[in-house]
Amino acid sequence: MSMGDVKQDIRLLRTPFDEVAEYGAFAGAFSHCGALASFAGRVRGGASDGHITALYLDWYPGMSEASLETIGRDAATRFEVEAIKIWHRCGEVKAAEVIVLVCAASSHRRAAFEAVDYMMDRLKSEAALWKREEGVDAEGVAIARWIEPTQNDRKDMARWDKE
Amino acid sequence: MKAVVMIRVCYFGKVAERMNARVCDIVPQKTPLTLWALRADLFAGIDDWADIKTPGVLMSVNQQLERADIVLQSGDEVAFFSPFSGG
Numbered sequence: 597m598s599m600g601d602v603k604q605d606i607r608l609l610r611t612p613f614d615e616v617a618e619y620g621a622f623a624g625a626f627s628h629c630g631a632l633a634s635f636a637g638r639v640r641g642g643a644s645d646g647h648i649t650a651l652y653l654d655w656y657p658g659m660s661e662a663s664l665e666t667i668g669r670d671a672a673t674r675f676e677v678e679a680i681k682i683w684h685r686c687g688e689v690k691a692a693e694v695i696v697l698v699c700a701a702s703s704h705r706r707a708a709f710e711a712v713d714y715m716m717d718r719l720k721s722e723a724a725l726w727k728r729e730e731g732v733d734a735e736g737v738a739i740a741r742w743i744e745p746t747q748n749d750r751k752d753m754a755r756w757d758k759e
Numbered sequence: 760m761k762a763v764v765m766i767r768v769c770y771f772g773k774v775a776e777r778m779n780a781r782v783c784d785i786v787p788q789k790t791p792l793t794l795w796a797l798r799a800d801l802f803a804g805i806d807d808w809a810d811i812k813t814p815g816v817l818m819s820v821n822q823q824l825e826r827a828d829i830v831l832q833s834g835d836e837v838a839f840f841s842p843f844s845g846g
Contacts (some may be wrong), residue, residue: 654772695846716846720844723845725805725843725845726772735818742773
């Protein structure tokens with residue numbers, strides 16, 4: 597299957613969505629595929645030094661959407677998939693809400709798993725978004741801090757360069 | 760008559776917070792102007808910006824990541840931001 601045949605549903609959303617319903621819609625549309633894989637990331641309420649109430653994801657209109665599309669296009673080229681889905685939130689995302697949903701449909705489980713894994717690793721360090729944690733620290737004082745990409749994020753991304 | 764050079768500057772993420780600005784239009788005093796020279800001018804007034812400098816400040820022109828030595832053109836949209844942290 598050429599990349600142009602791969603169905604891609606890629607969105608940057610300012611409002612919450614129901615990841616179970618969205619996964620269901622994806623699974624229904626590609627029920628003929630033998631393998632469906634998905635990952636949903638949520639805002640953790642806890643932190644080592646306090647409590648997170650929300651994330652704020654800053655975004656650059658146009659560039660942020662384009663970065664998601666690049667990641668989706670690269671996954672469609674790299675893996676034998678029939679469809680992919682990337683839905684990513686921006687703006688304020690409250691604790692326990694979904695930040696990101698990534699899905700892949702393929703004839704084979706390995707391709708579906710790997711496509712989802714690859715897209716998440718790329719999103720962590722290449723999606724044009726900037727996360728700020730908001731909450732309270734262990735003493736109850738309000739905190740807001742920007743999250744930087746970690747060494748682990750870079751290591752995760754580097755795995756794909758070797759393959 | 761010399762044409763007026765106007766450049767739109769945008770900030771995102773930690774850099775926007777540190778600069779206390781989101782978008783502004785500027786008319787450079789000197790032309791030709793490289794991206795690096797613009798960055799130096801804009802950040803010259805920041806007393807302590809180690810917190811944004813340490814992870815690095817990325818730069819784009821018209822929404823494409825660019826090298827610092829690119830010469831800016833009138834109408835360009837330049838953006839400065841910290842490394843991405845999506846997902």
